Amino acid sequence: KQEVTQIPAALSVPEGENLVLNCSFTDSAIYNLQWFRQDPGKGLTSLLLIQSSQREQTSGRLNASLDKSSGRSTLYIAASQPGDSATYLCAVRPGRGSSYKLIFGSGTRLLVRP
Amino acid sequence: SAVISQKPSRDICQRGTSLTIQCQVDSQVTMMFWYRQQPGQSLTLIATANQGSEATYESGFVIDKFPISRPNLTFSTLTVSNMSPEDSSIYLCSVGMGSGAYEQYFGPGTRLTVT
Numbered sequence: 001k002q003e004v005t006q007i008p009a010a011l012s013v014p015e016g017e018n019l020v021l022n023c024s025f026t027d028s029a030i031y032n033l034q035w036f037r038q039d040p041g042k043g044l045t046s047l048l049l050i051q052s053s054q055r056e057q058t059s060g061r062l063n064a065s066l067d068k069s070s071g072r073s074t075l076y077i078a079a080s081q082p083g084d085s086a087t088y089l090c091a092v093r094p095g096r097g098s099s100y101k102l103i104f105g106s107g108t109r110l111l112v113r114p
Numbered sequence: 115s116a117v118i119s120q121k122p123s124r125d126i127c128q129r130g131t132s133l134t135i136q137c138q139v140d141s142q143v144t145m146m147f148w149y150r151q152q153p154g155q156s157l158t159l160i161a162t163a164n165q166g167s168e169a170t171y172e173s174g175f176v177i178d179k180f181p182i183s184r185p186n187l188t189f190s191t192l193t194v195s196n197m198s199p200e201d202s203s204i205y206l207c208s209v210g211m212g213s214g215a216y217e218q219y220f221g222p223g224t225r226l227t228v229t
Contacts, residue, residue, distance in 0.1 A: 032216055043206055044157075044220035046115070051216070089156065093216075100145055100210055101172065102218060104156040 002027045002094050006105035013080055014113050021075040021108045023090035028068050031093040034102065035064050035075050038087045047088075048075070052095060080112045116141055116209050118221035126227045127197055134193045135224045137207035142187035145210035147218065148180070152203045160205075163190050197228045 003026045013019055023033070032051050036044040048057045048064040050073065056065040063076040073090060087109045091102040117140040127133050137146065148160040160180055161169045169182040183191045194201050206223045210216070 034218065036220070041204075041223075041225060043118075043120075043222040044208075046217065046219055049217045091157075100147070100162060100218075101159040102157075104158075106156045 002030075002092060002103050004090060004092055004103050004105035006088075006090060006108050008108060009106065010109040010111075012111040012113060015080060015082060017080050017112075018076070018078050019080055019110075021077070021088050021090075021110070023073040023075070023105055025071045025073075025092050025103075027094065027096075028071050029095040030068065031095045033064075033066055033073050033090060033092050035062075035073075036089040036091065038089060038107070040087075044089065077110075080110075082112045082114050085110055085112050116143065116211055116219045118207060118209060118219060120205075120207060120221040120224050122224060123222065124225040124227075126229060128229055129198055131197055132193055132195045133197065133226060134191050135205055135207075135226075137190045137192070137221055139188045139209050143209040143211065144187070146184060146190045147208045147210070148182065148190075148192045149206045149208060149220075150203045151206065151223070157206065160192070194226065197226075199228045202226055202228045 005024045007022045034049045035047040050066040061078040066073045087107040089107045091104045119138045121136045146163045149157045151157045160175045161171045163169045163184040165184050181193045204223045208218045208220045
């Protein structure tokens with residue numbers, strides 16, 4: 001059974017710092033992995049998607065890497081800003097079977113202090 | 115990507131009643147999904163709704179409690195039936211875009227409180 005874990009659960013950093021959020025999954029047979037952002041009481045915004053054959057994806061100040069064999073992904077945020085404060089969720093789509101479901105981690109709650 | 119809207123954005127309902135949540139997408143999509151996010155928890159898939167076929171429910175979710183309609187390629191509804199306080203959650207619809215629905219986009223969610 002696929003399980004997704006995110007560490008740390010919460011993170012508080014001063015503005016301008018570079019930071020890394022971690023995501024691990026127990027079954028390396030994944031179709032893809034997505035990183036999302038969720039603001040309080042709101043829906044999810046897709047940040048980056050990495051296919052199982054890819055090693056990393058970049059969008060602006062965000063860089064996501066994937067090491068499928070070790071069951072890990074990281075989200076790197078450069079030069080953090082107070083507007084980056086949100087909960088960051090990673091989700092994997094299992095590669096076994098025909099399900100399209102995403103299995104989510106519990107998230108990292110990020111606070112960037114001005 | 116897709117622009118997804120949900121109605122209502124939030125509601126407070128009494129125990130034993132039912133609420134229907136609407137999800138509208140700005141483009142035609144094959145795959146639509148309904149997720150639940152209980153307070154302080156992450157998201158859990160309720161069911162997958164394909165146009166023209168019965169919804170497929172995940173373990174722990176049943177059609178009598180969460181009936182779903184998918185009348186066309188841009189719209190779906192989820193009904194939460196016979197509600198109890200344990201149903202208080204955020205309900206989100208999502209759509210799969212691209213070949214094999216490889217990327218999922220989410221609506222803003224419906225925050226439901228059951229008293």
